[in-house]
Amino acid sequence: MRSPLVVGNWKMNGTLVEVSSLAGAIAKELKKKPSKASLVLAPPATALVQLNQKIRRSEISLAAQNCHWQDSGAFTGEVSPLMLRDIGCMYVIVGHSERRHIFHETDEMIAKKLVAAIRNKLRPILCVGETLAEREDGLATKVITRQLRIALKQLARNDIRNVEVAYEPIWAIGTGHNAEPKQITEIHGRIRRFLADSFGQSNAKRVRVLYGGSVKPENSNDLAKTSEVDGLLVGGASLKAETFIPVIRCFDSHG
Numbered sequence: 548m549r550s551p552l553v554v555g556n557w558k559m560n561g562t563l564v565e566v567s568s569l570a571g572a573i574a575k576e577l578k579k580k581p582s583k584a585s586l587v588l589a590p591p592a593t594a595l596v597q598l599n600q601k602i603r604r605s606e607i608s609l610a611a612q613n614c615h616w617q618d619s620g621a622f623t624g625e626v627s628p629l630m631l632r633d634i635g636c637m638y639v640i641v642g643h644s645e646r647r648h649i650f651h652e653t654d655e656m657i658a659k660k661l662v663a664a665i666r667n668k669l670r671p672i673l674c675v676g677e678t679l680a681e682r683e684d685g686l687a688t689k690v691i692t693r694q695l696r697i698a699l700k701q702l703a704r705n706d707i708r709n710v711e712v713a714y715e716p717i718w719a720i721g722t723g724h725n726a727e728p729k730q731i732t733e734i735h736g737r738i739r740r741f742l743a744d745s746f747g748q749s750n751a752k753r754v755r756v757l758y759g760g761s762v763k764p765e766n767s768n769d770l771a772k773t774s775e776v777d778g779l780l781v782g783g784a785s786l787k788a789e790t791f792i793p794v795i796r797c798f799d800s801h802g
């Protein structure tokens with residue numbers, strides 16, 4: 548019932564020319580041979596408008612990497628969910644660990660962003676994940692449950708169907724060391740149980756739970772086969788067509 552989803556988070560990388568050529572190469576490849584997984588690209592904000600033109604006739608969807616929680620106002624430097632919807636975004640990443648840790652976003656701010664995204668008919672991709680110290684102290688589940696509880700507390704029961712959750716352990720992001728399938732299955736199972744308890748079984752069943760953190764061609768097949776993994780959120784490996792395309796295709800051979 549949950550179709551696989553692959554999201555490329557390009558973070559703060561790429562000029563317009565670079566982003567456009569990368570998206571073009573990916574779109575061309577998928578046109579030749581479509582993939583079972585739906586694909587979402589999250590380029591830097593500067594490239595959203597141009598990329599929307601470029602992928603308009605493809606199956607690829609567009610995501611922003613962040614948004615504010617108000618639709619407009621005196622918030623210098625921010626971009627609103629209304630504006631993102633206006634330029635063709637379908638998704639927005641909310642609560643990425645880099646936003647939480649480098650820019651000090653709190654669970655409360657993330658909760659407001661989620662509600663604002665849903666209000667503007669964007670699908671939020673809510674990121675959760677623990678630090679290495681938290682995992683070593685046996686706190687991974689506790690931290691993730693807190694992140695989910697606060698981020699989702701204002702959502703109506705049916706709204707959860709429009710949310711994707713991404714488990715991104717911070718110790719796996721950009722380190723080359725992905726979490727083990729067993730660890731991922733355990734946390735994803737916890738996430739699904741939390742969603743079922745809070746929003747009901749039938750709503751929870753529809754939510755895709757993605758894994759992110761050092762996903763690359765060498766591990767993507769195993770990750771795609773991992774129980775409870777409905778998709779992947781990819782950073783570094785999504786920046787080159789040669790490494791991203793095999794990752795997108797990892798769901799094609801089974802399921």
Ligand code: 13P
Nearest residue numbers: 556720721760761782783
């Ligand atoms: P890497 O794939 O580079 O580890 O990044 C993961 C990530 O943060 C995606 O949002």
